[in-house]
């Protein structure tokens with residue numbers, strides 16, 4: 001009996017001591033994290049090791065196993081640039097907080113050149129802990145390189161679109177296995193918002209956000225998509241609502257956004273069969289409103305029709321599943337880019353006087369949204385859902401607007417606008433008055449003037465003769 005009691009006492013003492021040890025260790029860990037000094041005491045560092053060993057390192061390294069590290073991704077992008085140099089170029093749009101370059105691959109028949117073709121962009125890994133997109137975008141780039149001039153869809157994209165691919169917008173977040181960037185900011189809440197004045201100060205924004213905003217000042221994108229994880233749905237604007245309620249909040253181009261979202265979901269292996277979202281698409285605000293998002297900013301400020309694509313229910317699927325997820329998304333990714341040239345009305349705007357390109361704008365009757373033409377070649381790409389009739393108008397300050405009616409039931413339409421300058425129109429009317437309608441009056445005036453000149457000349461001659469006959473003029477007397 002005494003022995004039993006002793007054993008119980010020993011067990012009780014051991015439990016208390018280990019409990020005290022763990023409690024002390026957790027406190028030490030917290031204070032050391034707050035102070036930023038992880039090695040201040042042996043207990044603190046031990047506790048941190050415990051925490052990392054059992055909760056982070058093992059789990060996170062398992063998560064990322066088989067995924068490219070940031071260095072490996074940078075290397076893969078550069079290798080792609082060498083392998084596919086005939087149809088691509090590699091460039092960086094800036095650096096992350098920790099100085100990782102934000103590499104972009106442009107795929108096009110003439111990369112880097114300004115022509116009358118539309119531009120599309122894909123952005124992956126906006127959230128650091130959603131890495132499937134960055135891997136899939138490398139699959140996409142390589143597939144296009146391998147299938148150009150072999151597969152019709154690959155050839156169509158390479159020859160008709162400038163496709164820009166940013167595999168990772170948030171390489172620091174990926175490294176940290178965190179949704180946010182290295183400053184712990186959610187990049188998809190860091191853009192200026194249409195309803196609430198957040199992030200108005202450009203200098204206060206994150207370097208990754210600024211890089212995207214400057215990128216859109218340099219290149220005029222017609223449409224784009226960002227790749228996320230954690231659900232399976234194609235999300236379209238608006239993302240936010242004025243009253244902050246969760247409601248369907250349609251933007252002026254709701255029809256074409258739904259159309260584009262359906263292209264993605266119906267080309268996908270199983271997105272359109274979603275039980276949560278009808279046809280696998282959703283208006284952002286009707287799902288959950290967000291503010292400071294990239295999607296709405298693209299549409300409002302950059303004339304770019306952007307979708308937010310949730311491409312995998314599991315944020316960190318095993319890397320072995322990536323080829324399958326690529327197969328599920330491949331046709332969606334290709335068809336969405338191809339939709340730029342398979343729908344809508346496209347063309348250029350010219351001056352009627354000298355045929356020079358005019359960087360005007362395109363408006364569509366009934367849709368409160370203006371699409372700008374390119375600054376250099378004045379090409380426009382107005383995405384519109386198939387419909388019987390659209391009235392499309394080109395405008396340019398100093399020129400008379402011109403409109404045309406088109407049908408988009410049979411596919412895309414190409415239409416070049418030639419605008420008359422307002423002052424030339426007045427000039428033509430002025431010329432009409434004097435050289436057209438009243439030409440005979442003008443001619444009669446010339447004849448009368450000529451006749452008067454002859455009479456005047458005759459009289460002058462007669463006066464000179466009279467003076468000669470009378471001995472010329474008398475010299476005035478000197479006084």
Ligand SMILES: [Zn+2]
Nearest residue numbers: 127130228229
């Ligand atoms: Zn996300």
